[in-house]
Amino acid sequence: MNKNVLSGGLAIIALVIGIMNYISIAELNTNIEKERNETVQTSKDNAHNEEDYELAKAMGYLQTYSHKLYLAGENENWELSEFYAHEIEETIEEIENAKVVDEGYDISALVGTMTNPAFEKVEKSIHDENTQAFADSYKLLVQSCNACHQTTKHQFVKIDIPEGGKVFNQSFSK
């Protein structure tokens, strides 16, 4: 075998390896690009959700229902208390299903985790028709609302106990 044939053969091998590399790199690039498109699409979908879902509206429902819940419990109207407790539960579930991220905070993941312990106590007090336990657990529920407002930098939204015929269950003071 002469030298030229040998180097010619090597050149062909190098070329084949080169092509193989090129193909696998091209394949890799395609995959990366596909993944990136999927990521961009997912975040577009999320942004869409965020824009579509009006968290403040759902929060407004939570506020109204929790206000009425207190007044019903204060009057030992357990049937009505149960109704509002149920509405609160449904609103929380709705927020969970909406997969809403507000300024980087995963509200859907947080809302149940933060309110459930207190909310379960409220439900139990209604079931037991226990006025004192109702008042105590209601305070915890309000604290859980405010804890999340603080965590998500909405500390200025301060939910309050609607005692003494207050118009809102919210504190508007600084």
Ligand code: HEC
């Ligand atoms: C997981 C976190 C979280 C929990 C728990 C939570 N909130 Fe909120 N809340 C928010 C965020 C975030 C906003 C701001 C929404 C926005 O920017 O549109 C908000 C806003 C509000 C507002 C202002 C909107 C309005 O209608 O005035 C009210 C009222 C409110 N929440 C009530 C409540 C009540 C009542 C509870 C408890 C039963 C509660 N929230 C529990 C996160 C939470």
